[in-house]
Amino acid sequence: MQNGAQIEYDYSIAKAFTFATILFGIIGMLVGVILAFQMAFPQLNDLAGEYGTFSRLRPLHTNGVAFGFTMSGIFAGWYYISQRVLKVSLKESPFLMFIGKLHFLLFFITILLAVVTLLAGITTSKEYAELEWPIDILITVWWVLWGVGIFGLIGIRRERTLYISIWYFIASFLAVAMLHLFNSMEVPTALYSGYGEWYHSVSMYSGSNDALVQWWYGHNAVGFVFTVPIIALIYYFLPKESGQNVYSYKLSILAFWGLMFVYLWAGGHHLIYATVPDWMQTMGSVMSVVLILPSWGSAINMLLTMKGEWQQLQSNTLIKFMILASTFYM
Template sequence: MQKNARVEYDYSVAKAFTFTAILFGILGMIVGVTLAFQMAFPHLSNLAGEYGTFSRLRPLHTNTVIFGFTLSGIFAGWYYMAQRILKVSLRESPFLMFIGKLHFLLYFITIILAVVTLVAGYTTSKEYAELEWPIDIIIVLWWVLWGVGIFGLIGIRRERTLYVSIWYFIATFMGIAMLYLFNNMEIPTALYSGYGSWMHSVSMYSGTNDALVQWWYGHNAVAFVFTVPIIALIYYFLPKESGQNVYSYKLSILAFWGLMFVYLWAGGHHLIYST
């Protein structure tokens, strides 16, 4: 393609994630409303036996909204924005197109498995990290695939300058990779004790250490899913839709590194129910 030729962007992967965000957004909110009614009318927990209890629906709600709805929107945003910001199309790299579609497929399978296992009662009992170890392995696979897609597109970009949104996406990838791996270190119960379920697992940490690692992760599940990538979306769509340039690039640098150095290490407050 010539240097000044018009780039034909491919939004197929972005659209797939967008439809998934809509689907799991609706499902997650329905479960959330159901839980709200159960808190007001506790007898509603008995409508579907063990499968409709608050204790099973609550993690289903949080995981569907956080990882089914929000993360789908973030991935959709990446596959839409990155091509435009970096001035390169997924069509130009069959390899990266394959990676993107495989990323979506494994991700969608993960969400379906999450719904089935959580309703069935399989859980690590660690908030925002309830999914058991076989699903964790699949999550690591598609997270690595997303990383390959991120750095692959950056590597073949035409636009030399990395817009601030790209920084936030890179931080999201690296931050969650570190957090998820460390917090989900677990051993299948049958392997650890010689009996019990192979699906169930026990944490490699114990006592206070387990609590500290869990809320280092839990706090940053909010930071690096609900905050950092959302800021990436805002930095692109807000100037685009308003027609106003970013006021200060220096402030964006201050905000980025302030968030990275402070937010990342502030998880302990969850353990003392304080700010």
Template sequence: MQSSAALEYDYSVAKLYMWTAVIFGIVGMTIGVLIASQLAFPELNYLMGEYGTFSRLRPLHTNVIIYGFTISGIMASFYYSAQRVLKVSLAELPFINALAKFQFLAYLVAATFLVISLAMGITASKEYAQMEWPLDILIVVYWVIWGINMFAMIGARREKALYISMWYYIACFLGVAMLYLFNNMEVPTYFFSGGLGHWYHSVSMYAGTNDALVQWWWGHNAVAFVFTVPIIAMIYYFLPKESGQAVYSYKLSLLSFWGLMFVYLWAGGHHLLWSTVPDWMQTMGSVFSVVLILPSWGSAINMLLTMKGEWNQLTENPLIKFMVLASTFYMLSTLEGPIQAVKSVNAIAHFTDWIPGHVHDGVLGWVAFMVFAALMHMAPRAFKREIYSKSLLEAQFWIQTTGVVLYFTSMWIAGITQGMMWRAVDEYGNLMYSFIDTVSVLHPYYTIRAIGGLLYLIGVLMFAYNFFMTATAGRKLEQEPQFRSPMA
């Protein structure tokens, strides 16, 4: 007992990732607001010469948000909560602790090169898998180290059973590893041509339709295993811990887990409806996307019911607000996704702005809200200080919620309007609108979307300030808070 009385959880790695999450969040969302504004006001394309066009910046936005902001949030949460649910401190495992810091270093290096290479236009061009092969290798190394650390910590655990969050982290690790490897199979041209051309250039192992299949198997499941699975891991830990209420039904959480694992991987085909992919795969994609509602709602309802009898906390604690709204948005986007995956709806929705609209109610409402809540829950414990300002958090919540609502409502209207105009015919069966008509009509919606994005960004800046002040100027805490995070 004496030895473990002195022993504490070691948050040094979690803290590093907490800072990168804040920084990448600001960078990624600033680029996001810029490119959203470019669609409404094209003159903004010329701020940085060839490096400032919408097309060059868009992958930078998606990659910084996925691999910068979200992965940082996930890793911070992992290195924080895995210790706690396993009841093993990283301070007891000096080698793993050092390896985790090395992993962070590899992360910074990879992130730097990723930003540089995308800005220069060096890209494999597959969405969310744009990195060329040298970076791919670096990322694989990074991911393998994470796996080693995860299983080493599990091996040293005091708690025999694995908490549901750990299940989801393991699934995230395995899923991303498998999908990433297969999707990024490429042949470096330099070595096969006797040293001609750029050394980093490569050509995909798959061609055409096959490439599309593998890509959307990944593309959709990057959403599954980066934007869903680990975020569920986070909410299963942080919501019960912050509210002091155990998960409503642990059994339901286990069932939803297996349901999600099995069904999710089939849904990728819904990105390729009406394409040249075989029909039965398209149908599978549709059907499984609809079935996917069940396990998704299983998790979300479980979260909402966890608050049963404690709904007063929703008005008293902004962190609970963030998390409850996150699970609500999770329900919204997991209902919206299957609707879009129905073939007849997809015929209108595909290629339109409804798709980015859908993605953003998921990422802004669910992923980012959960990351903010997690970071703010961890901050008082990691920095041993009270949260700097409760009212700032409240204000952030309302500003960002307004931003998300503006974003997705405008994109819904824009998407459906454009989808309908593309197919509109007059009484003689001729197309009614030229393509540019369907672009001009979107201007007001693009403007509203940019404003929504700007509101959200303002919220992020408020958060960053609040976070920084918490870490440096919050009132010092004597003792680690047990449940509710203290805030001034």
């Protein structure tokens, strides 16, 4: 292995995901603009036949921005940050390099398949989980590959202390793996009964149970895709860009564990006055209020990292965005 002071980091996979972030961001947000015009001018729904209707474009927009754009950025951040804070290069492990490249390839194929199937109206109709079971299996494969990459790189690291960003990436991997597996348990109708298209499926759950699992997934997919890994990115790039140490490492750990224990229980607030047990609705509401503590803990920690250096906001665009994100997180 190379000496820690002479490590040559490999950013090829990070660059690939960065380009994917830009591509899917442009496409996803462009579709969002089209949807906005359709809401203002409903006659625009007819311009491209069935493929241009609001019902086809809306899931394309949400999946494109949520998973194509945001997740590409998260993976780009991981393949950049992990090498630097763990003091190890992907070049040192041909196996992990191969895993990373395969991860990107399968991820990119998944997004392309999502575009085709959603435009064709092939969907489970479950929000944020519209993709049918063959694509769900593909998602599972590259998510496991990411996990192999995470724990493989941790296993060969030189830096024995795990920086807080790594904790958040690990949490994102574990939580989304659990959420995706349980919410995507579906019965392929053609294989089970001989009816319907080969790709069609129905949920393994029914009625209120299906709603409970769906919004346990839907709520926490937002938390562990949009929130947790983004915190990981800010905890690395804000101190790095500003030249300041994280205000309180202890506070970052406390906020992390608070978020882990509370966030998963708050999904019930999506089902207020629905046909689910009252105690679940109450628990979801209470935990949503309790979430103020870990959320504010992280946000305040990020803001106080800039203590005495606020003038950097005048000249550094990256810091402006991270401070804005931290403020909105409150």
